[in-house]
Amino acid sequence: MNKTVLVLGGGWGGLAVAYRLRGQLGAEHRVVVIEKNDKFSLGPVNLWVMTGDRKYPDDVERPLSALVRKDIEWLQAEVTGIDPVNKTVQTTAGTLNGDYIVIALGSESYPEGVPGFVGNAYNLFDAAGAARLHDALQQFKGGKIVIFVSNTPFRCPPAPYEAALLIESMMRRRGMGDLTEIHLYTPESQPMPVAGPEIGAMLRQMVEGRGIKYHPNEKVMRIDGSSKKIIFEGDKESNYDLLIGVPPHRAPRAVVGAGLTDSSGYIPTHPQNLRVLANVEELETRLPGVYVVGDSASITLFNLKPLPKAGVFAEEQAATVASNIASDIRGEEQRAVFDGKGVCYIEAGDGMAAEGSGNFYAYPNPRISINPPSPEGHKAKEEFEKLLTTWFA
Ligand SMILES: Cc1cc2nc3c(=O)[nH]c(=O)nc-3n(C[C@H](O)[C@H](O)[C@H](O)COP(=O)(O)OP(=O)(O)OC[C@H]3O[C@@H](n4cnc5c(N)ncnc54)[C@H](O)[C@@H]3O)c2cc1C
Numbered sequence: 494m495n496k497t498v499l500v501l502g503g504g505w506g507g508l509a510v511a512y513r514l515r516g517q518l519g520a521e522h523r524v525v526v527i528e529k530n531d532k533f534s535l536g537p538v539n540l541w542v543m544t545g546d547r548k549y550p551d552d553v554e555r556p557l558s559a560l561v562r563k564d565i566e567w568l569q570a571e572v573t574g575i576d577p578v579n580k581t582v583q584t585t586a587g588t589l590n591g592d593y594i595v596i597a598l599g600s601e602s603y604p605e606g607v608p609g610f611v612g613n614a615y616n617l618f619d620a621a622g623a624a625r626l627h628d629a630l631q632q633f634k635g636g637k638i639v640i641f642v643s644n645t646p647f648r649c650p651p652a653p654y655e656a657a658l659l660i661e662s663m664m665r666r667r668g669m670g671d672l673t674e675i676h677l678y679t680p681e682s683q684p685m686p687v688a689g690p691e692i693g694a695m696l697r698q699m700v701e702g703r704g705i706k707y708h709p710n711e712k713v714m715r716i717d718g719s720s721k722k723i724i725f726e727g728d729k730e731s732n733y734d735l736l737i738g739v740p741p742h743r744a745p746r747a748v749v750g751a752g753l754t755d756s757s758g759y760i761p762t763h764p765q766n767l768r769v770l771a772n773v774e775e776l777e778t779r780l781p782g783v784y785v786v787g788d789s790a791s792i793t794l795f796n797l798k799p800l801p802k803a804g805v806f807a808e809e810q811a812a813t814v815a816s817n818i819a820s821d822i823r824g825e826e827q828r829a830v831f832d833g834k835g836v837c838y839i840e841a842g843d844g845m846a847a848e849g850s851g852n853f854y855a856y857p858n859p860r861i862s863i864n865p866p867s868p869e870g871h872k873a874k875e876e877f878e879k880l881l882t883t884w885f886a
Pocket of ligand 1: 505529536539540572598649652803804805807
């Protein structure tokens with residue numbers, strides 16, 4: 494019997510699922526990606542757009558129309574409803590039925606969630622926003638740059654720290670280091686709390702060692718553009734000359750509307766087979782044939798913190814899910830498991846990045862190590878961009 498796999502979302506995780514599946518399934522089976530945008534973009538490249546090492550949009554975006562060359566169907570539509578029991582998906586372009594559903598709708602940012610964000614803060618998490626930020630940094634004549642994180646969890650936990658380090662390097666190289674103050678405010682108690690206190694202390698040392706002022710446990714309440722002030726919980730405030738925000742994140746409406754989310758705001762997901770969980774403690778799954786990959790998933794680690802939202806995990810999860818769907822279609826046992834291991838590269842400026850790697854599924858805490866920044870780390874991070882050629886050549 495010919496089967497149809499509906500992949501909801503054509504971002505990093507969704508496209509990884511679609512390409513992997515296409516490589517493992519015969520042409521008689523359909524792989525359909527439902528994505529509202531007509532372009533794919535790769536988050537990490539935003540940082541290099543900010544520094545001016547990459548140009549927006551040419552170095553960042555690729556047209557999803559290219560998927561057809563790989564025998565992947567792309568429906569440009571918004572998912573408006575998911576019936577995971579009957580494997581039916583409502584979209585703005587009609588209703589589709591599938592044999593398998595892979596939810597890869599990510600985590601959406603909504604800057605309007607912080608009053609005053611829109612119009613006053615540069616949004617690093619938006620490629621066009623990163624390009625505008627680049628122009629603003631080029632024109633910056635010195636003063637106070639404030640970077641803030643709106644809420645947790647957010648995509649790519651090291652990103653604000655990378656932004657701070659890259660900006661410090663840019664300003665120093667332009668001979669403006671002494672004229673520039675950089676402050677980083679976050680509601681987190683330390684950098685990357687999931688990785689434990691030692692890694693947090695190392696990352697904190699990385700930023701503070703470069704003169705960046707770090708302010709943990711600060712929750713932004715609003716921004717007053719007329720007085721150029723950012724106001725935090727408890728009526729604390731800071732002035733700024735240039736403001737950069739990590740916007741608030743939440744699960745997309747279609748994910749919440751499907752009734753699949755829990756108190757984490759995202760979909761409780763089996764850590765190894767990426768199926769929706771009915772009971773988190775017992776790891777009891779439900780909804781056979783329905784999988785979640787990437788940022789829409791909530792995977793609780795042994796230390797009770799969530800697995801970070803990162804493309805490297807979305808891609809590995811996609812490989813697991815694609816392999817298991819292909820096995821199921823062939824009538825074989827689903828054996829692939831996602832092991833919680835991953836590598837991230839923390840841009841440190843001056844052409845260097847620190848490589849962090851480890852096992853997030855280790856007990857009782859993730860076992861992570863970080864190497865000092867090196868040119869090799871930076872080159873390894875640039876390897877992410879290969880996806881743009883592999884998928885869209
Ligand atoms: C600045 C920045 C730097 C980053 N750096 C790194 C890094 O160095 N390493 C790393 O591993 N990760 C990094 N990330 C994180 C990474 O980009 C995400 O974790 C990854 O994209 C998650 O993949 P995903 O498929 O779950 O979600 P996404 O890639 O966000 O894809 C979700 C897709 O679903 C679509 N969608 C949502 N709702 C609907 C709907 N209702 N109907 C149709 N389509 C819909 C969206 O348009 C989107 O295309 C970074 C992110 C940013 C923003």
